[in-house]
Amino acid sequence: MPALVAAAGERASVRFLEFFASAIRNPHTRRAYVRAAADFLAWCAGAGVPSITAVQPLHVAGWIELQTQALSAPTVKQRLAAIRHLFDWLVTGQIVPHNPATSVRGPAHSARAGATPVLDPAEARQLLDSIDVTTPLGLRDRALIALMVFSFARVGAALAMRVEDVYVQDRRLWVRLREKGGKAHAMPCHHALEAYLHAYLEETGIAGEPKGPLFRTIARGTGLLSTTPLPQANAYAMVRRRALAAGIGTKIGNHTFRATGITAYLSNGGTLENAAAMANHASTRTTQLYDRRRDNVSLDEIERIRL
Structure with a gap:
């Protein structure tokens, strides 16, 4: 106190x-x-x-x-x-008579684009393909990264998932996410994500544990999945380690994949309204912070400076 x-x-x-x-x-x-x-x-x-x-x-x-x-x-x-x-x-609660912070102004700040580092599609594919999936660790890491890319999931929502949150509906695999504010959000899987999740669930043997955590730590000395949910700090360390091994110089984090997926979707003709719905954003203004298509335009224009 x-x-x-x-x-x-x-x-x-x-x-x-x-x-x-x-x-x-x-x-x-x-x-x-x-x-x-x-x-x-x-x-x-x-x-x-x-x-x-x-x-x-x-x-x-x-x-x-x-x-x-x-x-x-x-x-x-x-x-x-x-x-x-x-x-x-x-x-x-009648502890103090007035709020001393009400009249205090904070610093001015206006963001038109997010600061989260974003991978281009080739780099994202390079990262996914570089993971050795002959072990439970590799299967888990590939499935987690792909989930964040293809479903725009926040890492907190991804790590809170249980095995039963991956389910079949209309002959397609779906994922159920619990996003900020307790909002439940479900969406069908991209075909690549579907393949990665199937491989992860079946080859690690956790498909028969519906109430267990979907993404788990590795039991010490065994190389096998434990029953403990993967902490967010461990997920970040994994992403940094995988990026380094794949030869990616961009200092990425867990949120990179959400921005990467949204930018790739919009670059291929997706609409901002649908991106907001898929990302479970209350406003398209928030989604626009993840839209980094202008970065490529800026780079193209910079190259016009020829000396």
């Missing part, structure tokens, strides 16, 4: 914990908000603020100013949002 919260009494402490336990359901958001709140309250304590009830707009503004010197604008805006939401919760 932060010292500034404890100094405000038991009611404040309980209300503070309830914010993270009750008001925020997404675990990633909860972790980010906890870090932001802990950092802010520690800074306030260092600035001589005696209690969370004594925090003023000037304190929030001073902390945000320091954040902008070390962090990107989107990160600072997220941290400010965390403090605003926390104090809104404390205001409604």
Whole structure:
């Protein structure tokens, strides 16, 4: 418990914990908000603020100013949002009389394209073909990467899947994803993804375990799949390792495959509206951040500078 919260009494402490336990359901958001709140309250304590009830707009503004010197604008805006939401919760719980973060403005930021590195189709194919699929590890890695490319799945949704979330409907293989906000999302598999998932399920022997995790760790010393779900950090390490082995210089991550799949779909005549539906985006504006077709246009234009 932060010292500034404890100094405000038991009611404040309980209300503070309830914010993270009750008001925020997404675990990633909860972790980010906890870090932001802990950092802010520690800074306030260092600035001589005696209690969370004594925090003023000037304190929030001073902390945000320091954040902008070390962090990107989107990160600072997220941290400010965390403090605003926390104090809104404390205001409604009658712990503090007003929200000191309401009047504080964050840094200006406008994004017309995402910053996620994207692979071109040849590189994505190179990566998939470079994986040795004679082992359960290779079968798992190929299936996971292909799922993120061909279904636009977020890595969190992919790793949360159970075996039963791969199923047959209308004589096609489908996947069921649980995306952000608890939204259930199902879509048919691309023929390549269908082949990779079939191979993974059948050759590893997990097809008969419908309630088990779809993507699993490898049991130590056996080379076989365990019953433990693959953590997101392990998936990222796997992607980096596979990219290096395939000779891909781009510093890719898990989110690269979502952007790669969306860009490839749009480049081959797909519509933005359908891409948004497939990616489970509430707005096409979000989908446009993943559309990197303009990158190729820019490169072509740069090459016109001939000396």
